[in-house]
Amino acid sequence: MSVTKVVIVGLGNIGQGVLSARSLFPDIEVTGIFSRRAAEIGQSVDGVRVYALNKGTSLEDFDADVAILCGGSRTDLPEWGPRLARNINTVDSFDTHDHVGPWNDSAGNLQIGYLAEMHEAASHNGFLADVGIGWDPGLFSNRRAEFTACLGKETKVYAFYGLTARGGLSMGHSDAIRRVKHVADARSYTHARPEAIELVRSGANPHLSHGEMHWRECFVAVEPWAVYEDVQQAIVSMPNYFAPYETKVHFVDRSVIYADHQEQYHDGLVLAVSDVGLMEYRNVWHSNPQATARIMLATARAVERMNDDGRTGAITALDIPAKFLCADMGQAVSLV
Numbered sequence: 001m002s003v004t005k006v007v008i009v010g011l012g013n014i015g016q017g018v019l020s021a022r023s024l025f026p027d028i029e030v031t032g033i034f035s036r037r038a039a040e041i042g043q044s045v046d047g048v049r050v051y052a053l054n055k056g057t058s059l060e061d062f063d064a065d066v067a068i069l070c071g072g073s074r075t076d077l078p079e080w081g082p083r084l085a086r087n088i089n090t091v092d093s094f095d096t097h098d099h100v101g102p103w104n105d106s107a108g109n110l111q112i113g114y115l116a117e118m119h120e121a122a123s124h125n126g127f128l129a130d131v132g133i134g135w136d137p138g139l140f141s142n143r144r145a146e147f148t149a150c151l152g153k154e155t156k157v158y159a160f161y162g163l164t165a166r167g168g169l170s171m172g173h174s175d176a177i178r179r180v181k182h183v184a185d186a187r188s189y190t191h192a193r194p195e196a197i198e199l200v201r202s203g204a205n206p207h208l209s210h211g212e213m214h215w216r217e218c219f220v221a222v223e224p225w226a227v228y229e230d231v232q233q234a235i236v237s238m239p240n241y242f243a244p245y246e247t248k249v250h251f252v253d254r255s256v257i258y259a260d261h262q263e264q265y266h267d268g269l270v271l272a273v274s275d276v277g278l279m280e281y282r283n284v285w286h287s288n289p290q291a292t293a294r295i296m297l298a299t300a301r302a303v304e305r306m307n308d309d310g311r312t313g314a315i316t317a318l319d320i321p322a323k324f325l326c327a328d329m330g331q332a333v334s335l336v
Contacts, residue, residue: 004028004301007064007088009053009080011035011045013171013264014093015070017293019046025297027327031064055079060087066300067091070293072175073099074241078114085121085129085314089307091299093134093292095172096240100132100316106239119314128307129314133299134292135283136161140270141317143281147272151279156205160197160213161268162190167217168266169288176241177218180234182226185254187261189217192269203273210244218247219261221254264288298325305329 004027008015011033022030034053035041041050051057059067067084069092071077077094084090094100094114101113115131122129132138136159144157162168167189177186196213199206222231228251236247266288270281285291299317302324306315323332 002027004066004304005031005064006066006068006297006300007032007034007059007062008048008070009034009059009067009084010070010076011037011041011050012070012072012175013289014293014296015068017287017290018068018070018297019048021290021294021297024294025301025327028297028301032062034059057084058087059084062088065089065304068296068300069093070296072179073172074176074179078117081114081129081131082117082121085118085127086124087127089127089303090118090122090129091133091296091303092129092131093138093296094132095134095137097137098240100137115314115316121314123313126307126312128303128311130299130303130316130320131314132316133296135285135295136268138292138295138317139283140268140281143270145318147270147279151272151274151276154205155272155274157270157272158200158208158213159268159270160192161266162192162214163197163267163269163282166265167191168268169261169264170266171264171289171292173216173218173241176238177220177235180231180238182223182231184221184223185257186218186220187257189219190266191215191217197269197271200271200273201278205273211246215246216242216248218242218249219252219257220249221252221257264290266291301325301327 008018030048033048033050036053038050038052066089069080069090071080073094073096077092100115103111105111118129118131140159147157170188170190173188174186192214196208232249235249236242264287267284272279302320305324323329326332
């Protein structure tokens with residue numbers, strides 16, 4: 001069995017998930033951890049050497065085949081990704097859907113999008129970057145493509161998140177709130193609107209806005225000198241995260257977040273209905289970051305294999321042959 005050497009970039013929830021899951025992936029070796037908190041973390045974690053992550057980090061000549069980029073989509077990945085992809089294969093969980101392809105910024109200027117930026121960077125020295133890997137984007141992306149292809153052009157495909165009354169913890173949205181000035185800690189939950197799900201299941205194929213499908217709930221601890229109204233406005237008006245949704249902001253003490261909001265449950269559903277029937281796919285995760293980490297680990301082995309076969313530039317989950325995700329490609333036929 002060949003071994004894929006990976007380096008973890010960012011030791012937040014997903015990075016820790018990658019580290020804790022490595023025993024389940026015997027063909028993958030973690031050769032290093034890069035973190036902005038290297039000084040406080042120490043020289044090693046679970047026997048893996050820790051290095052400082054800064055604006056000069058390039059990973060050129062580092063002993064790894066793939067870098068698993070475990071940062072947030074709002075500020076980390078747009079800065080880390082294009083820089084690191086020039087010198088090593090990468091896997092990331094970029095999840096700002098509207099910014100994967102071309103988009104217009106607040107001034108109306110056209111941006112090429114994260115996928116194109118990563119393609120340009122990875123192609124420079126012959127590496128491969130897999131963008132948006134997790135369960136959505138990622139597993140859900142494949143289901144959307146399959147449902148659309150198999151049910152015909154008139155079919156609409158919907159995705160819903162946070163199906164239970166408690167909702168689902170969104171790591172990216174929580175991270176985005178924590179970047180707001182004077183926020184000490186925060187958790188953001190996504191709630192699906194049950195009436196929208198049932199409307200789709202009825203076969204109506206409705207046109208639904210983001211806000212008609214979901215709403216957000218945020219628990220926020222702020223610094224003592226924060227102005228609540230300013231923090232709330234910064235959250236609810238945040239493009240791509242909260243602005244299109246009904247958003248409820250609860251200001252709580254930091255001890256409440258530690259006591260009541262450590263669970264990392266999330267779930268989601270892809271759903272499509274046509275005249276021939278219904279197709280559904282659901283994920284239920286006891287730990288959102290650990291699930292994402294395991295998907296990224298499986299993808300890391302696929303990225304190395306595809307790069308060895310000559311594939312370079314940037315790709316998404318839709319470009320990966322399923323057998324390349326398997327530890328033993330020779331036995332993949334047994335799954336048919």
